[in-house]
Amino acid sequence: xxxxxxxxxxxxxxxxxxxxxxxxxxxxxxxxxxxxxxxxxxxxxxxxxxxxxxxxxxxxxxxxxxxxxxxxxxxxxxxxxxxxxxxxxxxxxxxxxxxxxxxxxxxxxxxxxxxxxxxxxxxxxxxxxxxxxxxxxxxxxxxxxxxxxxxxxxxxxxxxxxxxxxxxxxxxxxxxxxxxxxxxxxxxxxxxxxxxxxxxxxxxxxxxxxxxxxxxxxxxxxxxxxxxxxxxxxxxxxxxxxxxx
Numbered sequence: 001x002x003x004x005x006x007x008x009x010x011x012x013x014x015x016x017x018x019x020x021x022x023x024x025x026x027x028x029x030x031x032x033x034x035x036x037x038x039x040x041x042x043x044x045x046x047x048x049x050x051x052x053x054x055x056x057x058x059x060x061x062x063x064x065x066x067x068x069x070x071x072x073x074x075x076x077x078x079x080x081x082x083x084x085x086x087x088x089x090x091x092x093x094x095x096x097x098x099x100x101x102x103x104x105x106x107x108x109x110x111x112x113x114x115x116x117x118x119x120x121x122x123x124x125x126x127x128x129x130x131x132x133x134x135x136x137x138x139x140x141x142x143x144x145x146x147x148x149x150x151x152x153x154x155x156x157x158x159x160x161x162x163x164x165x166x167x168x169x170x171x172x173x174x175x176x177x178x179x180x181x182x183x184x185x186x187x188x189x190x191x192x193x194x195x196x197x198x199x200x201x202x203x204x205x206x207x208x209x210x211x212x213x214x215x216x217x218x219x220x221x222x223x224x225x226x227x228x229x230x231x232x233x234x235x236x237x238x239x240x241x242x243x244x245x
Contacts, residue, residue: 030212039216047201048220055198056224058114059186062121063178069122070129071171077130078137094127099185103192112193117186124185129174136170176233183225 014032021031042048077084077091103120110116140163148158190199198221205213 027209028211030215035212035215035219038212039220042213042216048217051196051198051201051217052220052224054196055186055190055221058118058121058190058197059182062118062125062186063175063182065118066122066125066129066178066182067171067175070126070174071133071167073126074130074133075137075167078134079140084134091127091130094123095131099124100188103185103189107193114194117189117194120189121182121185125178125182128181129178132170132174132177133167136167140166172233172236176229176237179225179228179233183221187221 017032021029021034039048073087077087102123106116106120106123110119144162144166145158148162153161186197187199187202190197191203194200198217201217202214205211205217
């Protein structure tokens with residue numbers, strides 16, 4: 001029975017949407033069937049899959065760069081107080097820098113290029129990863145680290161058996177929040193300076209006041225992100241918390 005609740009909630013949302021569309025009777029709020037027809041048309045033409053693949057490629061590259069750089073820098077700041085004091089003002093600055101400003105500056109300085117687009121997304125995500133991993137590095141059990149040193153584990157073995165199990169929940173938390181943040185930023189990046197991708201298509205639909213197209217592309221992108229959440233991140237989360245059972 002509990003598993004039916006999400007399905008019933010979605011059906012209620014669709015019913016509410018249909019009733020509002022019928023009551024308003026305006027192209028500004030198309031009915032679910034109208035959005036579905038647009039979705040099928042763009043899927044069959046190959047237009048939607050092409051733009052979705054481009055956006056997901058940008059998302060994957062930006063996510064990998066932000067996570068790898070952020071994890072390395074966050075752990076270093078958490079373990080080295082001097083480095084933390086030097087870089088903490090920079091971290092505070094970038095945490096409070098609006099995403100739109102970062103995107104605009106990257107395009108102004110580097111041009112409307114793919115490098116500028118990826119860099120804008122990475123710069124917006126990087127501070128959040130650094131903060132999360134810095135806190136994780138600060139909570140590492142010093143007793144376990146001393147034990148590894150006494151038993152001469154070596155750096156690789158110490159990382160695999162002592163450091164990584166303690167950092168894993170923090171890495172996962174950074175990944176989950178990062179995915180939620182990056183996919184929103186990447187649409188803005190594509191809207192402002194790219195000639196392909198889901199954000200670019202949404203911009204075209206906006207210019208044409210094509211609400212059905214906007215909703216169709218948005219629903220597909222949200223669905224893909226949810227599939228990634230359920231199929232990848234949630235199983236990793238269960239794996240990280242298996243010791244609680």
